[in-house]
Structure formats: structure tokens, C-alpha cells
Amino acid sequence: xxxxxxxxxxxxxxxxxxxxxxxxxxxxxxxxxxxxxxxxxxxxxxxxxxxxxxxxxxxxxxxxxxxxxxxxxxxxxxxxxxxxxxxxxxxxxxxxxxxxxxxxxxxxxxxxxxxxxxxxxxxxxxxxxxxxxxxxxxxxxxxxxxxxxxxxxxxxxxxxxxxxxxxxxxxxxxxxxxxxxxxxxxxxxxxxxxxxxxxxxxxxxxxxxxxxxxxxxxxxxxxxxxxxxxxxxxxxxxxxxxxxxxxxxxxxxxxxxxxxxxxxxxxxxxxxxxxxxxxxxxxxxxxxxxxxxxxxxxxxxxxxxxxxxxxxxxxxxxxxxxxxxxxxxxxxxxxxxxxxxxxxxxxxxxxxxxxxxxxxxxxxxxxxxxxxxxxxxxxxxxxxxxxxxxxxxxxxxxxxxxxxxxxxxxxxxxxxxxxxxxx
Ligand code: AMP
Ligand code: GLY
Numbered sequence: 001x002x003x004x005x006x007x008x009x010x011x012x013x014x015x016x017x018x019x020x021x022x023x024x025x026x027x028x029x030x031x032x033x034x035x036x037x038x039x040x041x042x043x044x045x046x047x048x049x050x051x052x053x054x055x056x057x058x059x060x061x062x063x064x065x066x067x068x069x070x071x072x073x074x075x076x077x078x079x080x081x082x083x084x085x086x087x088x089x090x091x092x093x094x095x096x097x098x099x100x101x102x103x104x105x106x107x108x109x110x111x112x113x114x115x116x117x118x119x120x121x122x123x124x125x126x127x128x129x130x131x132x133x134x135x136x137x138x139x140x141x142x143x144x145x146x147x148x149x150x151x152x153x154x155x156x157x158x159x160x161x162x163x164x165x166x167x168x169x170x171x172x173x174x175x176x177x178x179x180x181x182x183x184x185x186x187x188x189x190x191x192x193x194x195x196x197x198x199x200x201x202x203x204x205x206x207x208x209x210x211x212x213x214x215x216x217x218x219x220x221x222x223x224x225x226x227x228x229x230x231x232x233x234x235x236x237x238x239x240x241x242x243x244x245x246x247x248x249x250x251x252x253x254x255x256x257x258x259x260x261x262x263x264x265x266x267x268x269x270x271x272x273x274x275x276x277x278x279x280x281x282x283x284x285x286x287x288x289x290x291x292x293x294x295x296x297x298x299x300x301x302x303x304x305x306x307x308x309x310x311x312x313x314x315x316x317x318x319x320x321x322x323x324x325x326x327x328x329x330x331x332x333x334x335x336x337x338x339x340x341x342x343x344x345x346x347x348x349x350x351x352x353x354x355x356x357x358x359x360x361x362x363x364x365x366x367x368x369x370x371x372x373x374x375x376x377x378x379x380x381x382x383x384x385x386x387x388x389x390x391x392x393x394x395x396x397x398x399x400x401x402x403x404x405x406x407x408x409x410x411x412x413x414x415x416x417x418x419x420x421x422x423x
Contacts (some may be wrong), residue, residue: 071104150170224421332390401419
């Protein structure tokens with residue numbers, strides 16, 4: 001099979017690393033890719049939302065399967081674009097169709113879906129600029145902290161958690177009337193604050209059957225002790241020690257099954273990953289959000305633990321025979337620590353040479369915001385590289401990741417030194 005992966009992060013390097021191990025893959029392309037994918041696949045410099053350019057590539061290179069890394073192309077309807085094109089309709093696309101991608105593309109859609117299918121989540125109401133007064137009144141009925149969410153995609157920045165009622169009202173106004181997050185905040189979901197510890201559950205579905213992948217926990221804040229600004233994710237651990245069988249059974253019965261059944265009942269075609277952001281509130285799992293893709297950096301700890309041939313899984317998803325696959329998981333723990341550019345998630349410098357890559361032996365380096373220029377690996381983004389290690393325990397794995405990091409450096413390199421601190 002000739003396979004194309006769309007995206008350029010650590011997640012896509014991890015997909016390429018895993019697919020590269022499959023005998024079913026004869027040629028692998030990544031668009032646009034990074035320095036990591038360039039060593040195991042062919043990078044093609046096109047935009048992941050330029051569907052016409054993707055079409056040309058798929059036809060020119062006779063591509064059989066497309067794996068969509070990030071959410072944007074899915075929310076814009078890349079799967080539908082393939083299905084509606086006579087030349088592309090037989091290509092296997094891993095990722096949901098546009099209607100189902102709304103689970104990530106619209107918070108209100110996701111909340112209404114959960115309500116309709118009795119899936120546990122925080123109580124909520126949605127508001128737009130014409131009923132902002134009702135929004136203020138709804139805030140007055142809630143206890144702090146207040147959770148405000150831009151309805152649409154806002155590059156991970158659209159959720160605000162505020163302690164003061166006055167602040168919550170003023171932010172609601174900024175979102176609805178002053179377009180704080182552009183079009184994404186023309187609608188705002190206000191919801192009950194849930195107090196608990198978060199984890200992520202990853203589900204594969206072919207629209208009929210599902211399989212649950214290992215759990216993972218990511219560390220979203222920039223600062224140690226989970227402080228400071230939100231980032232795309234600073235590290236991850238899999239499995240999640242507190243996700244025991246009792247909790248996971250509740251997750252499967254109350255959340256995973258009704259989600260897959262709900263997609264079917266609502267006629268929302270789905271062939272791909274469902275990433276369910278959960279919060280464990282006194283041993284009661286509740287859904288914080290759905291994403292219609294894998295997580296980054298969670299992929300960098302989940303895929304290394306998957307023993308199956310990933311291409312066989314994707315073929316089964318395409319052919320709707322996922323029930324015939326039995327998922328096999330490595331019993332070892334995997335952890336990853338993200339190296340980022342100093343200043344991230346705010347302004348940061350690029351073009352710094354990353355040194356020491358060849359000296360790392362005990363970890364897998366998944367490149368993210370990094371590119372090969374004249375034989376040197378240079379930083380190109382905020383999140384630069386994920387350092388993944390295995391261990392009999394997560395503590396042992398984390399120790400290895402930090403030992404490997406001691407061999408790596410670039411100007412203003414930063415990473416969190418406390419990944420796994422709360423477990
Ligand atoms: P989201 O983009 O929906 O994942 O939200 C970003 C982050 O905000 C989550 O990872 C949680 O840490 C936090 N969050 C979202 N919704 C709630 C809620 N209802 N209660 C508490 N924290 C929340
Ligand atoms: N690490 C969180 C995400 O991928 O959305």
C-alpha cells in the first residue's frame with residue numbers, strides 16, 4: 001500500500017514511525033512532515049487544507065490510504081471531499097466525515113450529542129450575541145470557577161476558566177460581542193466546573209465496531225506543578241495509573257458504547273480515532289471534550305505501546321471489519337517529555353540548531369517543530385521534539401526520558417521537569 005499522512009507534528013512522526021514498521025506499507029509520504037518524518041518517509045510540502053493539492057498528490061502517487069493527523073482538514077470535510085470525487089472515492093481515509101467532525105468543531109454540537117445520548121458531562125447552556133443577557137443571568141446561577149468555551153475551533157485557546165463573576169461576564173462579552181476568538185466565539189458554551197483529575201481515552205471505530213486503545217494523561221500547562229498558560233501538551237504518560245478496571249469499565253459502558261451507538265443513531269459516519277477527554281470526579285468519569293483525531297503528545301506514548309500492525313488496523317477500519325482485530329498492548333509503560341522553544345506558548349525564536357540527536361540511545365525522538373536544513377536539524381515551532389521512553393514502571397520510563405534529554409540541547413530549550421508528578 002502507498003500511504004499518505006497529513007500533518008507535521010510529533011503525532012505524525014509517531015504515525016510514520018509505526019507505519020514504517022508494517023510490511024503492508026510499500027511507500028510512505030508525509031505532507032508537509034518534519035525532520036523526523038524525512039528520514040523514514042518522503043515529505044511533500046503542501047498545506048493540509050489545500051484539498052486540490054492533496055488530490056493531485058494522491059492521484060500522481062497512486063496513494064491508497066490517507067491518515068489525517070490534525071482536526072482542521074476533518075472539520076473542513078476532507079473525508080467528504082474524497083468520497084464525492086470519482087477519482088478519490090476508493091481511497092481509504094482515516095478520520096470522520098464532516099458531520100461527525102463537528103464533535104470537535106462545535107462545542108455546542110458535542111454537548112447536545114452527549115445530552116441526546118445520556119453521556120455524562122458538565123451541565124451547560126449555549127449563548128450567542130442576541131441572548132447575552134441570558135448568559136449573564138446563567139452565570140449568576142453558577143458557583144465559581146466559571147467555564148466559558150468558544151464554540152468553534154480556536155487553536156486550543158478557546159476555553160477560559162475564571163474565578164470572579166465580574167470577570168466571567170466581561171470575558172463573555174469579549175467573546176460574543178468583540179470576537180475575542182473570531183468567528184469561533186460567536187457562540188459560547190458556559191458550563192459547570194468539574195473538579196477532578198483528567199485523563200484521555202482513545203477509541204478506534206469503523207462506524208460499527210470499536211476498540212479501546214491504552215489510556216494516556218497529558219500535561220497541558222507550561223509550568224511545573226500544572227501552572228501557567230495552556231500549551232498543546234508538554235508531556236504524557238501511558239497507561240494512566242489511576243485508570244483501573246473499575247473506572248475503565250464505567251468509561252466503556254457509560255461513555256464509549258453510547259458514543260459509538262449515538263454516532264450510528266444520528267447517522268454520523270465515522271471511521272477513525274475518537275479522543276475522549278475525561279475528568280474523573282470522585283470515581284465518576286465525565287466527558288470534558290471530544291476530539292476527532294489522536295492527541296499530541298499522547299500519540300507518542302500510545303502508539304509505542306501498540307503491538308499490532310497499524311496498517312492492518314486501518315484497513316479493518318476502512319472495510320468495517322474492526323471486530324476481527326484483537327488489540328495487543330505492550331505491558332511496559334511509555335512516557336514522553338516535550339522539548340519546547342523558550343517563550344512558548346507565547347512568542348519564541350526559531351531556527352536554532354538541535355544538537356545531540358545521534359547521542360540518544362535509550363529513547364525514541366519524535367520530531368515536531370523541527371526541519372532539516374543543509375544537514376542540520378533546526379527548530380521551526382514551539383513544540384520541538386518529544387522524547388519517548390519505555391520502562392517497567394512509568395517512573396523508570398520518565399527517568400530514561402530525562403537522561404536522554406541531558407544529551408540534547410538548543411538555544412533557549414525548555415521542558416517540564418515534573419512529568420508524572422501527580423500520579
Ligand atoms: P477543552 O478545550 O474542552 O479540552 O478544555 C481545555 C481544558 O479546560 C481542559 O483540559 C480542562 O482542563 C479544562 N476544562 C474544560 N472544561 C472544564 C470543566 N467543565 N470543568 C473543569 N475544567 C474544565
Ligand atoms: N494533547 C492534547 C491534544 O492533542 O488536544
